[in-house]
Amino acid sequence: MSSDEGAEFTLPTIPYFYHDIVARIIPGMIQIGLIAALTTYYSTGGQNSAEIQNLKLRLDAVVHASQLATALMLLAAAYFVGVVFEGLMFLCRGLGLYSFAFARASANIRRMHGVLGPMTSKDAARLAEETFSILESYEPLAPHFFARATRFLAEAKMMAYSALALPGALVVVGITTGHWLPPGGYCGIGLSLLLFLILAVAGFARQQRRALEILRCVQYLALRRELADASSRAQTAWAEILAPSSAASATRKETPVTGATQQPADPTAAGRNTSGST
Numbered sequence: 168m169s170s171d172e173g174a175e176f177t178l179p180t181i182p183y184f185y186h187d188i189v190a191r192i193i194p195g196m197i198q199i200g201l202i203a204a205l206t207t208y209y210s211t212g213g214q215n216s217a218e219i220q221n222l223k224l225r226l227d228a229v230v231h232a233s234q235l236a237t238a239l240m241l242l243a244a245a246y247f248v249g250v251v252f253e254g255l256m257f258l259c260r261g262l263g264l265y266s267f268a269f270a271r272a273s274a275n276i277r278r279m280h281g282v283l284g285p286m287t288s289k290d291a292a293r294l295a296e297e298t299f300s301i302l303e304s305y306e307p308l309a310p311h312f313f314a315r316a317t318r319f320l321a322e323a324k325m326m327a328y329s330a331l332a333l334p335g336a337l338v339v340v341g342i343t344t345g346h347w348l349p350p351g352g353y354c355g356i357g358l359s360l361l362l363f364l365i366l367a368v369a370g371f372a373r374q375q376r377r378a379l380e381i382l383r384c385v386q387y388l389a390l391r392r393e394l395a396d397a398s399s400r401a402q403t404a405w406a407e408i409l410a411p412s413s414a415a416s417a418t419r420k421e422t423p424v425t426g427a428t429q430q431p432a433d434p435t436a437a438g439r440n441t442s443g444s445t
Contacts, residue, residue: 183317185317185318185321186317186318186320186321187246187249189321189322189324189325190249190253190320190321190322190324190325190328191245191246191248191249191250191252191253191324191328192242192245192246192249193245193249193325193329194245194248194249194252194324194325194328194329194331194332195244195245195246195247195248195249195252196241196245197329197332198245198248198332198335198336199241199244199245199248201332201333201335201336202336202339202340205336205337205340205346205349205350206340206343206344208350209340209344209346210344249328252324252328252331253324255331256324256327256328263288263292264371264374265295265374265378266288266291266292266295267291267371268371268374268375268377268378269291269294269295269298269378269381270285270286270288270291270295271375271378272375272376272378272379272382273286273291273294273378273382273408274286275379276382276408276409277408277409280409282409282410282411283411284411284412285412286408286410286412287412290407290412294404294407294408295378297404298381298382298384298385298404298408299381301381301384301385301388301397301400301401301404302316302381302384302385304397304400305388305394305397308388308391308394308397309384309387309388312380312381312383312384312387313384315380316377316380316381316384319373319374319376319377319380320373320374320377322373323370323371323373323374323377324370325370326366326367326369326370326373327366327367327370329366330362330363330366330367330370333359333362333363333366334359334363337349337359382408385401385404385405385408386401386405387401388400388401389401389402389404389405
């Protein structure tokens, strides 16, 4: 039996519902709205014509027939689109986007402790997985960190999937109507690319903030020496995060995962500097 199991901790109420709304339903709604808007624009010539008035009348008739059913169908369709985005991003997991965000966040921690040079990409990818595993494994011991990390993950997904919704709408409308250029022609393409970059950068920034929150969780658990298993594993990861680049792999081999571990650089040293909450 784990020495942590005797402690009294309340399992937190994690905002999974918030995650579904922000990460799936909102980008799905944006995707559906863009497709509907572009289809309407191209089918009516972009003018306030009789076709637009007829379309409004038909939509009003559908909504008035059953507002609840219409809302449920839209939510279901948006959720479905969001899950499709999730699947596409899972297929692209080999790009290592989160590992890059983790490396950027850990670089700040390393600088605070006077560690020169960034960790290697291989070490960053491995420690990104390990620290996230620590967060999930000891969720009841750090509910506040887990809740905030979940929130930042949802916001990062919302930004990334909303960015994907822009080219997605153009592809769908192009296939169905034959119109491949957005309204405004090449100016529209430029504005779409600019918006895509803004959303992509914002999504990466939230992933970096999530990585920082996970690092703070590891630092917190490393200080909880009374929680033997959690603290031991967190101390090992913290020592590797602060290890010089050339010695990171050696630190992993020399430091045991369970039982007594070598003490990492004082986890309290960066406590005041990693306490951002936005």
